[in-house]
Amino acid sequence: MTATLIDGKAISDTIKQEVKSALETLVPQAGRPPGLAVVLVGDDPASASYVRGKRKTCAALGITSIAHDLDASTDRDTVLGLVRSLNDDDAVDAILVQSPLPPHLDEHEVVNLISPDKDVDGFHPVNVGKLLIGEPTFVSCTPAGVQELLARSGVETRGAHVVIVGRSTIVGKPLAALLMQKADGADATVTVCHSRTRHLAEIARTADILVAAIGRARFVTADMVRPGAVVIDVGVNRVEDASAKRGYRLVGDVDFDAVVEVASKITPVPGGVGPMTIAMLMRNTLTAYRRRCGL
Amino acid sequence: MTATLIDGKAISDTIKQEVKSALETLVPQAGRPPGLAVVLVGDDPASASYVRGKRKTCAALGITSIAHDLDASTDRDTVLGLVRSLNDDDAVDAILVQSPLPPHLDEHEVVNLISPDKDVDGFHPVNVGKLLIGEPTFVSCTPAGVQELLARSGVETRGAHVVIVGRSTIVGKPLAALLMQKADGADATVTVCHSRTRHLAEIARTADILVAAIGRARFVTADMVRPGAVVIDVGVNRVEDASAKRGYRLVGDVDFDAVVEVASKITPVPGGVGPMTIAMLMRNTLTAYRRRCGL
Numbered sequence: 001m002t003a004t005l006i007d008g009k010a011i012s013d014t015i016k017q018e019v020k021s022a023l024e025t026l027v028p029q030a031g032r033p034p035g036l037a038v039v040l041v042g043d044d045p046a047s048a049s050y051v052r053g054k055r056k057t058c059a060a061l062g063i064t065s066i067a068h069d070l071d072a073s074t075d076r077d078t079v080l081g082l083v084r085s086l087n088d089d090d091a092v093d094a095i096l097v098q099s100p101l102p103p104h105l106d107e108h109e110v111v112n113l114i115s116p117d118k119d120v121d122g123f124h125p126v127n128v129g130k131l132l133i134g135e136p137t138f139v140s141c142t143p144a145g146v147q148e149l150l151a152r153s154g155v156e157t158r159g160a161h162v163v164i165v166g167r168s169t170i171v172g173k174p175l176a177a178l179l180m181q182k183a184d185g186a187d188a189t190v191t192v193c194h195s196r197t198r199h200l201a202e203i204a205r206t207a208d209i210l211v212a213a214i215g216r217a218r219f220v221t222a223d224m225v226r227p228g229a230v231v232i233d234v235g236v237n238r239v240e241d242a243s244a245k246r247g248y249r250l251v252g253d254v255d256f257d258a259v260v261e262v263a264s265k266i267t268p269v270p271g272g273v274g275p276m277t278i279a280m281l282m283r284n285t286l287t288a289y290r291r292r293c294g295l
Numbered sequence: 296m297t298a299t300l301i302d303g304k305a306i307s308d309t310i311k312q313e314v315k316s317a318l319e320t321l322v323p324q325a326g327r328p329p330g331l332a333v334v335l336v337g338d339d340p341a342s343a344s345y346v347r348g349k350r351k352t353c354a355a356l357g358i359t360s361i362a363h364d365l366d367a368s369t370d371r372d373t374v375l376g377l378v379r380s381l382n383d384d385d386a387v388d389a390i391l392v393q394s395p396l397p398p399h400l401d402e403h404e405v406v407n408l409i410s411p412d413k414d415v416d417g418f419h420p421v422n423v424g425k426l427l428i429g430e431p432t433f434v435s436c437t438p439a440g441v442q443e444l445l446a447r448s449g450v451e452t453r454g455a456h457v458v459i460v461g462r463s464t465i466v467g468k469p470l471a472a473l474l475m476q477k478a479d480g481a482d483a484t485v486t487v488c489h490s491r492t493r494h495l496a497e498i499a500r501t502a503d504i505l506v507a508a509i510g511r512a513r514f515v516t517a518d519m520v521r522p523g524a525v526v527i528d529v530g531v532n533r534v535e536d537a538s539a540k541r542g543y544r545l546v547g548d549v550d551f552d553a554v555v556e557v558a559s560k561i562t563p564v565p566g567g568v569g570p571m572t573i574a575m576l577m578r579n580t581l582t583a584y585r586r587r588c589g590l
Contacts, residue, residue, distance in 0.1 A: 003517060106390060108430060125424030130478045132427050132472060133464050135403060159491045161498070167427050167475055177472070180462055180487045191486040191500065196454045203456070203484065206498075 003263040008272040012279035019282045020061045026295050034289035035064045036094040037086045042072035047098045057278050072102050087115040093292050094120040094285040132177040138284050143175035145276025151185045157231050164214035167194040183225035196276045212253035222258035231263040234273045250285040298558040301448045303567040307574035314577045321590050328583035330359045331389040332381045337367030337397045352573050365395050382410040384464045388587050389415040394521045415579035427472040433579050438470035440571025448479045450525050453482040461508035507548035517553035526558040529568045532578040
């Protein structure tokens, strides 16, 4: 068997186009475009690159991106004060504080201050809680992107056994909460595995849908995948590669070359889950905008 | 094999005694006892009985129970106004609104209005979210009780495979969130099964610890239990019994008589998880009191 590729790039382009089309109708009604404030503290190159991508996508879709680039040494009060002013700013529908923050800032404290109605990253405890309870909320972008990838690739989650390897607060835990709900695009039997899991390969092999989100290059090997399973690779890891221009290349948490021969569908890295995250951020921003404008 | 019984009554008595002892030291320092406000709307007999039990336990431990018994027809504004006034009342450390509410009241709306700092039921989205994220919070009483039963019975959860049958907002989902955390008394591989799960018996048989929380009498049969597994029965179901005084008796979600021969440890119904719920409520009330008094 050679698995079908799930094309995250194409699916994310479709979603971005949907957001753009919706805005073409909504913006004239609202009389103003949506505003997404993106706060970047410090000069981590990966963070700067993510933020550039988000701002560029905003521009392409008709969303006003409001840039707040702060020096790495910015003090707590200044950051908290900025979040408060963005909460109060009527032109700001959505707020994103790029993670990680410099170590002198408490990430929980900053995120917990964002108005839940503008928390398009879905990281505020109120939104995480609503996700687990099953109330409508902003679902954080990567889990939402995984769900959307599955739905748009015709993968049925209802009654399927989803095994998630990794229990991060950004991916594993919220994705488990999302997929166990009694709801369309969910309704799965969900297992969460992690560093303490015994018999990991055996459990992984029971999965109809296997999600790798541990942040370890090529951790999921072919013997951990049931023939015909759907494999979603959330990992993005740098591995040295002398032949590559930058001296490294990006690989996922899945040993792609081997697993592609076992799975029925699989996401590549790059071009799988990655592009979905920005697309879902745009969709969450659209949702925040609609709610705030009553449209 | 005949399983050892996990004596929830005895363990809950120990916890209540611990709360009582702590209060004997703390109350003189604080200059006032803790206050738990219990709001009961309507006259559902089961709810009234639960509330009586909670108030009685408060009295025994030195917690002031503040009763608000409202007529079933009480309107929305009155209930919301009462919650607001309890939030603002300095003598009230903890607030509990007994579920279910009459159908004209929106339970989410009422719970979401309770100050998260006084939400000893752990049902407010902020507290549910913190639970999933892994921040300190009020863990809702039944999941917390299950965790405590396991810990005090010497059952190691770290690395164990916990299969939870049932995905209710009160038990299954928060218990999954609790036990998957990287933390003492947790750190388990967690699977959540439900009505849509395929191969339920097969999955249940992979459990080191099997938790039944579906609300169906004797649903978990011996063939669903791996020999030597620990079985926690959260269910409380009425079954007709002509020989019983009231015409019914209470049974769990587990077919106890058969499963006791297969499991290594098991909770009885009644006398297992049930008594833990009130004990954990008392402990959450103690925690709320300590925080509010800074002790």
